[in-house]
Amino acid sequence: MVQVNDNYRKLPQNYLFSEVARRVRSYREANPDADIISLGIGDVTRPLCNSVIEAMSAAVAEMGRAETFRGYAPDRGYDFLIDAIRTNDYLSRGIRVDSDEIFVNDGAKSALGHFCDILGGNNKVGICDPVYPVYIDTNVMDGRGGVLTSDGKWSDIVYIDSPAENGFIPQIPLQVPDIIYICSPNNPTGTALNGSQLKAWVDYAAEHGSLILFDAAYEAFVRTPGVPRSIYEIEGARNVAVEFRSFSKTAGFTGVRCGYTVVPKELKGRDSEGEVSLNALWNRHQSTKFNGTAYIVQRAAEAVYSPQGKKETALTVDYYMRNADTIRKGLEFAGFTVYGGVDAPYIWLKTPCGLSSWEFFDRLLDECRVVGTPGVGFGPSGEGYFRLTAFGDYDNVCRAVERIKEWKI
Amino acid sequence: MVQVNDNYRKLPQNYLFSEVARRVRSYREANPDADIISLGIGDVTRPLCNSVIEAMSAAVAEMGRAETFRGYAPDRGYDFLIDAIRTNDYLSRGIRVDSDEIFVNDGAKSALGHFCDILGGNNKVGICDPVYPVYIDTNVMDGRGGVLTSDGKWSDIVYIDSPAENGFIPQIPLQVPDIIYICSPNNPTGTALNGSQLKAWVDYAAEHGSLILFDAAYEAFVRTPGVPRSIYEIEGARNVAVEFRSFSKTAGFTGVRCGYTVVPKELKGRDSEGEVSLNALWNRHQSTKFNGTAYIVQRAAEAVYSPQGKKETALTVDYYMRNADTIRKGLEFAGFTVYGGVDAPYIWLKTPCGLSSWEFFDRLLDECRVVGTPGVGFGPSGEGYFRLTAFGDYDNVCRAVERIKEWKI
Numbered sequence A, B: 001m002v003q004v005n006d007n008y009r010k011l012p013q014n015y016l017f018s019e020v021a022r023r024v025r026s027y028r029e030a031n032p033d034a035d036i037i038s039l040g041i042g043d044v045t046r047p048l049c050n051s052v053i054e055a056m057s058a059a060v061a062e063m064g065r066a067e068t069f070r071g072y073a074p075d076r077g078y079d080f081l082i083d084a085i086r087t088n089d090y091l092s093r094g095i096r097v098d099s100d101e102i103f104v105n106d107g108a109k110s111a112l113g114h115f116c117d118i119l120g121g122n123n124k125v126g127i128c129d130p131v132y133p134v135y136i137d138t139n140v141m142d143g144r145g146g147v148l149t150s151d152g153k154w155s156d157i158v159y160i161d162s163p164a165e166n167g168f169i170p171q172i173p174l175q176v177p178d179i180i181y182i183c184s185p186n187n188p189t190g191t192a193l194n195g196s197q198l199k200a201w202v203d204y205a206a207e208h209g210s211l212i213l214f215d216a217a218y219e220a221f222v223r224t225p226g227v228p229r230s231i232y233e234i235e236g237a238r239n240v241a242v243e244f245r246s247f248s249k250t251a252g253f254t255g256v257r258c259g260y261t262v263v264p265k266e267l268k269g270r271d272s273e274g275e276v277s278l279n280a281l282w283n284r285h286q287s288t289k290f291n292g293t294a295y296i297v298q299r300a301a302e303a304v305y306s307p308q309g310k311k312e313t314a315l316t317v318d319y320y321m322r323n324a325d326t327i328r329k330g331l332e333f334a335g336f337t338v339y340g341g342v343d344a345p346y347i348w349l350k351t352p353c354g355l356s357s358w359e360f361f362d363r364l365l366d367e368c369r370v371v372g373t374p375g376v377g378f379g380p381s382g383e384g385y386f387r388l389t390a391f392g393d394y395d396n397v398c399r400a401v402e403r404i405k406e407w408k409i
Helices: A004-011 A016-030 A050-063 A080-092 A108-118 A133-139 A193-207 A278-289 A295-303 A307-333 A357-368 A392-408 B008-012 B015-028 B049-063 B079-093 B108-118 B136-139 B195-208 B278-289 B297-306 B307-333 B356-366 B394-406
Strands: A102-105 A124-130 A157-161 A177-182 A210-215 A241-246 A259-261 A268-271 A274-277 A338-340 A346-350 A385-388 B102-105 B125-129 B155-161 B179-183 B213-217 B239-248 B257-264 B268-271 B275-278 B338-340 B346-350 B385-389
Touching: A004 A133, A004 A346, A004 B268, A016 A357, A016 B108, A016 B275, A050 A295, A050 A307, A050 B049, A050 B356, A080 A102, A080 A295, A080 A307, A080 B049, A080 B346, A102 B179, A108 A133, A108 A210, A108 A259, A108 A278, A124 A133, A177 A193, A177 B049, A193 A210, A259 B155, A268 A385, A268 B008, A274 A278, A278 B108, A278 B136, A278 B307, A295 B346, A307 A392, A357 A392, B008 B136, B015 B356, B049 B297, B079 B297, B102 B108, B102 B278, B102 B346, B108 B136, B108 B155, B108 B213, B108 B239, B108 B257, B108 B278, B125 B136, B195 B213, B268 B278, B297 B307, B307 B394, B356 B385, B356 B394
Parallel strands: A124 A157, A124 A177, A177 A210, A210 A241, B125 B155, B125 B179, B179 B213, B213 B239
Antiparallel strands: A102 A259, A241 A259, A268 A274, A338 A346, A346 A385, B102 B257, B239 B257, B268 B275, B338 B346, B346 B385
């Protein structure tokens, strides 16, 4: 009989969001008339903007005519999109990124999930706690997790503490990781690192020869002056960091699927014979295991960078940030201790009365008919915290906040 | 410094199609006015059919309205597409496939490239020779290849001979593989296994506890009665086989990106504690490392199964098969020994005059301005063979064939 990857049996049965969905489904079955408002999964709700719709409609029409039909896209993406990314996200901000350092893909999750395939199994992985659970899960699948211990931590992972008293800023760990995941603005805490905080990590990685995997999926939500939107705003970052970007939250592409990864040519890793380029390895990975992003999708992404597209997507981001502000202020008014929601679409709250994250989940669902995400799902340090997202409809957000304000917990 | 996956250094520098593209580019630079006709890379050229265009246009419009906007798709795919696949590709042919056995994805290459992530590193892999090079490359990346020896073979791979004298039918190997890749209709030879030939493999896998990874990307081109389009037409296949399907060639989706994988619940593998379901493992892989296929793309795929969509896509397949017939007959007339082109869009020819595959490539390009694909790129047994594809424009195909007929090689 075929042997399976033995690491999979180490994974807990349920992926966080599947478990949330299961409990909501079960509540809905028991309470079919309940008016449930979801501030749970980080999925967008606003429609695609006009510029994107027009670009996609035109691209669909092109695919229906022999003269303009397009087959396989280039593995790394079409030049028109790579140029738009390079010009708008980097050059215009004074950041150097070369065209052959940009890899267009079907979203940050696939890229983050597979990037470590090109890295060795014995690298020590450092992961902020709490954070997006895909980093841990994919490394466990690849054999870098060790075993899950009774405190909810994986034995081989270096947990990077991000304590509440320091505003959830990740602190330099005692043990040096070879690979460091940083998500800023952070999912779930909403914390965004400022320039000097991020520079400390770039310098640390340079000093220790570590590689930073920088997840910038929420950069569009940064409002505070001086908070970097790209790690390459930091001097020296080209030597130590890969950057993952996505149109999912920036332009509402969760159902369209487009993102990109930047792998600077300076980045090296070591194999048994010497130093090799990570850019070359990732290119090999993508050309072998990926067949390009749909033409229609790439035209949609390009439209996000048109003058009109920029205005329209900014309005949508503003809409969500008004939600974030409403949730944050409403919860503060109700007496909760609240973080995030300023440079991120996530609001992170301390559960009151010593409730565990899942206890709070169940009570919030049962008593307010509001769905959120238990903080413990983002790592053991998330226990006793809870995440609400700003991606809902404004009226629903207001209704949910009113219910929470009136809640006698 | 971060360690890289040491297996990558074992891979030859150039992926087959990149090398073909490089040589064509270099020829074009030296001969800017040359009228080059490509019968090389297996990419479609006919536009998407009307049913698909209409479905996509409607879906794009839906994404632009708040009431009908869709965010993240379900990891496994929308029910509307899963139902259409199940009904049309399986139930209507008397084959049982359950809804939760179908995983919609962004194309067969991603699924084939990553499926072995859920399998152990020590499985012995059996691969037909010649065949689509992604099977070998992905297994080498995962450490199952061993080393590349001077005969062009990987030391740990079981090569499944498919000799010309047996019509390129894969022959049972001496050593038993744990994982067996079968591509039928085959890329590049065009050979399609009939029911009894495929049954021999299903029985062999059942007897030895092997897992078959069945690549059916070209099933739409099967014309010969009795040639299975799905491995599940064979009794017992649910116990031994995963099937990979794609809309790329069936409906011209190479630039749209949609396919699906069928993982029957009967399929088991062994981990250190016992038997586990491959369906559950693949579900875990996809929910962790993939974020669903675009809504618009899934609506496009659904339209392929509408009565009108079926008619329209069948016409396109007919168009390509007329090309295949033209190439096959033309080359036979010119005195070449030719295979395939009957149940597949690929024509496989023996290079004349003892030319190597790459020598033939260079001469065909230089003397006929026709691009094809060197057979040796599909495995060591492909040396001395050459692949032409039927995906071109009919007039160009005729012109290419005329040039080859007049060619004094």
